[in-house]
Amino acid sequence: MFHMKMATPKMSEPSITISPRAAARIAEILKTEAVAALFRVSVEGGGCSGFQYRFDLVKERAPDDLIVERDGARVVIDPISLGFVQGAEIDFVDDLIGAQFKINNPNVTAACGCGTSFSV
Secondary structure (H helix, E strand, O other), rough: OOOOOOOOOOOOOOOOOHHHHHHHHHHHHHHOOOOOEEEEEEEEEEEOOEEEEEEEEEEEOOOEEEEEEEEOEEEEEHHHHHHHHEEEEEEEEEEEEEEEEEEEEOOOOOOOOOOOEEEE
16 A cells, blocks of 8 residues: 655744844844834735735734744744745845835735835
């Protein structure tokens, strides 16, 4: 009798990463908070392309949040938003347009000029 073994995904690798620039900026922001805080990345409906990224400082995480840490930066992502940013990188850019967090998301099929609105 022939049996196939199902492959299981590696859970040791985070499904979203933080660039060194973003980690430094997030850690800098979190240091200014009087109470320990977390940097929340979420996806919500709206914007010109269907979905938009949202960045918030929160005091606690939900039990089912994913936590990603790098160099003092602690980022939390809820499971629904995680589905939209699977495999993405959180970056921080400072250019002529201004300084902002940017999500380098391989799932995006279209984005608008604002940099925070996208479709999958």
